[in-house]
Amino acid sequence: TQLLEQSPQFLSIQEGENLTVYCNSSSVFSSLQWYRQEPGEGPVLLVTVVTGGEVKKLKRLTFQFGDARKDSSLHITAAQPGDTGLYLCAGWENSGYALNFGKGTSLLVTP
Amino acid sequence: SQTIHQWPATLVQPVGSPLSLECTVEGTSNPNLYWYRQAAGRGLQLLFYSVGIGQISSEVPQNLSASRPQDRQFILSSKKLLLSDSGFYLCAWSGEGTGGKTQYFGPGTRLLVL
DSSP, rough: OOOOOEEEEEEETTTTTTTEEEEEOOSOOOOOEEEOOOOOOOOEEEEESSTOOOOOEEEEEEEETTTTSSSSEEOOOSOGGGOEEEEEEEEEOOTOOSEEEOOOOOEEEEO | OOOOEEEOSSEEEEOOOOOEEEEEEEEEOOOOEEEEETTTTTTEEEEEEEETTTTTEEOOSSSSEEEEEEETTEEEEEEEEOGOOOOEEEEEEESSSSSSSOOOOOOOOOEEHH
16 A cells, blocks of 8 residues: 555656655654666655644755654755756654655656 | 765565575664565655664564675665565664664665566
């Protein structure tokens, strides 16, 4: 059972556009992590959010954790071709030893 | 700093052959270790995790097994590979304990079973 639902699954946009990726669950997570993965490589951690309502910024990327710690969003401003990749959200349950992953959002940014 | 290694990077194996993938972590002690499988660039399926030497938890029934002979070594094995075992295998580690720990991934092994 997939506890985290990501949307959209695929996104193809042109350079300079803005986009938002969503990660939703009915479960409460103690923290939530966002990763970016390029083909043939392991996922690379972008950010960890811990507090409900928390907002973190990483250059043109803005991450938000929902007040109830059940959902999160990733907003990219003025997307660039280098942002192309698979974006994965993953959450820790309070007593869990392992992350629960969403199925990912595949982003393609064309020049 | 901590680093995680996986090998081989790519493997092509015939159906019915054995499998051994190795993962090692440097720069930390008592890590939690994980094996994931990823199909077609989509989400990650947790296969096994370990919180200590000799302690293995299996998440999905399959013909794969895992072992942790040393604190920072995690091995994924199979006695007889199936076509459905093809995929991208990722090893990861996190700090000991439950919840809230950042998880770091290795570079992955691409396995093709023919």
